[in-house]
Amino acid sequence: MPDLPLAALRPPLAADPLALVGGRVHEAQGRGRRAFALFQALRHPGQVVWILPDHAPQMLLPAGLPEGLPARLLLLRPRGEVDLLWSLEETLRAAPVALVIAEPEKPLSLTAGRRLQLAAEAGRTTGLVLIRDGQGSHAAETRWLCDARAGEAADSTLHDWSLIKNKKGTLGHWVVNWNGTSAAVHMVSATGQRDQFAGTPG
């Protein structure tokens, strides 16, 4: 099998539902997508590259980022969409990078998505593209819908993370309590998805 080495890279999905398959490009949408990206950055030890457009008003605040992440973060601010996609592809192809996070502004075409997948496979780098709703590419390995969720307890920071597209597995929906600082995460209700899919019997 030609993709055997890559398959060996992939972590078993059942053990950790929130892990991203290595060497592929994933997508995240929804208002909480940047929190999801940070959570994934914590789970990828090594160099993290964050690509955002030159004129984007928002900026990551290092004081609010998880400890140790600012030191291994490289920020790219290319000037246009073409440069952004080029630097995304170039970084995906580079071996020393663990995770690439990009925030393109325009919808990704199938060609672009496919090229990104090939680059990620060549560099064995994981990519995470933060898209606006409905601007994804069909070539994405998985797509996540992320939102923050209000919690009842005073110290809970709940997130709604649902897997709405998965090329090699099943979909799912998780409510997790992640406080934004550690790689550990507390699953609030792993079985919560049942009442959405199963319906009432009888």
Add this chain to the structure above:
Amino acid sequence: MRGRPVDGPFALVLRAGNADHLHCLNPLAEAQGLHRGMALADARAICPGLETRPADLARESAALAALRRWCVRYAPMVANDGADGLIADITGVAHLFGGEEELRADLQARLARSGISGTSAIAGSRGAAHALARHGGGVIAEGMLAEGLGPLPITALRVDPDTAAGLARLGLTRIRDLLPLPRAPLAKRFGPGLILRLDQALGGQAEPVAAAPDVPHFGVRMTLPEPIGLQSDVMAGLARLLDRLCATLAQHHRGARRVRLELRRVDRGSAQVEIGLARPMRDPARIAALFQKGVEEIDAGFGIDVLRLSAPITEPLAPEQIGGGTVLQHDDALSDLISRLGNRIGFDRVLRLLPAESKIPERSFLLAPAAYSAAEKVFPQGGPPRPILLFPPEPVTTTEGRPGRPPVHLVWRRMRLSTLRATGPERIAPEWWFDDPAWRTGLRDYWRIETREGPRLWLFHTPQDSNWFVQGEFA
């Protein structure tokens, strides 16, 4: 002068203190009775037709340095001698030109042909050559130092003007007047400097020509017998040049930070490709890879016949272990990536986050170009929680709340939100020593607001003003 010839008296003028003085003048001006160091007003009175230009000392010394490089054709050791002279150690060289007289004639002829008026002298000691060159020039034969120097004035000995004036008062104006005098009273009266200069001129005291080492030049060129036009040919030529350039760099323990390739076309046009490197480097293969894209875009026209490769910016780079461990390979690969990215999108757009000493959220970090900064391991942690995302303050429309308390309902980015929990306030005062337009409204009270709809926002308001703004979003 060569570019704009003047037929008439001409002088360069240098402003010293409050008055202009003649710095340099042409033979016609000298014939009118002008001399160096004369005040410009006096010179104008003597010679009303004098044309002048301001002197440019920096370019003058650059020209002298160029002349010094050229003079290496006569001797291996050439050094600057004052601001207007060169001294060369021609020991064992003269016979290559057929003798000292012939050497001097050759030098004078070449200088005259290039429009430089200079005077040269050859003598057995450095002091004697210096003295003679400034007083007519010529050759003093072996063993004839005392006779050759005798008729020269004492000022030629490089003694200070006070000493020369004191000797003149005693009636001693020529060097030959000094020679028969007893040395001890002379030294007692005028200090050891005079005796030292006299000994140096007569060869009694050694005075080597201390030529400063040349600043290494990191540039190589290649001239081709036939013009080339193919990309692969240019890359092959580049590879050869890079090998030579990197060898020079390695010899001087330096690495290139920018490398420039200039290509001259047959029709005298030229093209240039310049690349930057994320860190000092002298690895030909890795530098060549970065040139690939620039060379692709070059218009070769009718062909390229000269390639010139230079490293305008270099930094020290100590020799290091070849191969290295995995950490080293990882660093190399990462700096290669930064070079590739920087050459396309600009090195100022490949950034690294660095901590900064400020409580103001916008200024609590720096964005530094990754190619020119090292990663900072320690970021100040602790203190009140901070949002992950920061944006310029966005006003929210609020319903009436209690003054000083966060709003119960707010509309932000056309979303209706209602407050579930509010934590705060955290008061941040502007830095009075730094005038920031965004902070002119005064101090701010920051609140962390958890909304029922999900988003966790960082709101602030100024106590003087009841408007609320969102500035960040928590995870």
